[in-house]
Amino acid sequence: MCQAGPVARRGRLVPLFDHNALIVAIARSGDRNAFAKLFDHFAPRVKGLLMKAGTPAELAEEVAQETLLTVWRKAALFDPSKASAGTWISTIARNLRIDIARRETRSRLSQVYEIIDEDGPEQPDMAVWGAERDLRIRAAMTELSPDQYRAVELAFLEGLSHQDVAKQLAIPLGTVKSRLRLAMSHLRGRLEDLR
CATH class of the missing domain: 1.10.10.10 (Winged helix-like DNA-binding domain superfamily/Winged helix DNA-binding domain)
Incomplete structure (x- = not known):
């Protein structure tokens, strides 16, 4: 069950929402409200982490959006006994960033091959x-x-x-x-x- 607000327990604030429960709600019923809360919480954090790691802001935003869309599509694969929501989402973001880097490298190579091929007669x-x-x-x-x-x-x-x-x-x-x-x-x- 998602909590509606922060609760003080043993002198500390508990998170506004139980992120694991939000992902479970998305998996079970496609809960758009749960997704919106998850998106609002994690998208800026993923973008910030990527930017701190040297990813340009525009690409970091794109990866953050794609990360949360992946969470929506693959919520049923989330297992809270294996990882927290934050860890799972961070792993998705890292893997997407690696995939994009690989694609960029392949794209640059294919452009080089196209330039080489243009020199000869068709x-x-x-x-x-x-x-x-x-x-x-x-x-x-x-x-x-x-x-x-x-x-x-x-x-x-x-x-x-x-x-x-x-x-x-x-x-x-x-x-x-x-x-x-x-x-x-x-x-x-x-x-x-x-x-």
């Missing part, structure tokens, strides 16, 4: 393969939600920065990044064999 069979690839990409994009499609269109086809996309769509930067991340995840899944 072979006829590569031109055909490129046209087929483009058709597959367009088909996969039609499966995106309208919001995701528009974010991808602005960011990748029109070349706008994430901040410019947020301004253009009048939505928060974190929402733009979430839409792009979900869209890219979907596209990767549909186009895995093109790599």
Whole structure:
């Protein structure tokens, strides 16, 4: 049962909410109120910890949001007998940050390979393969939600920065990044064999 306010016990204040119980409530019934309380408590803390570790503020905010979304999706996996809510959430945040660092490294490497490949003349069979690839990409994009499609269109086809996309769509930067991340995840899944 979640406590409604701080309680003094043995000369110290007990936390405003039982965070373990909040996660259990999310797992059992998708309790949005419990999630909001958990989000309000942990999102700024996760962001702060990541920033102290050298993560840029924008990325730290993105990881914090993704961490709490993971808590929402995977609340049923939480076992309070193995770890506290704070420890579990910190582990999720750390793993997400490591995954992002790995993706950034792979992305930088693929950009280098693209630059190297651009130097040579295009072979006829590569031109055909490129046209087929483009058709597959367009088909996969039609499966995106309208919001995701528009974010991808602005960011990748029109070349706008994430901040410019947020301004253009009048939505928060974190929402733009979430839409792009979900869209890219979907596209990767549909186009895995093109790599």
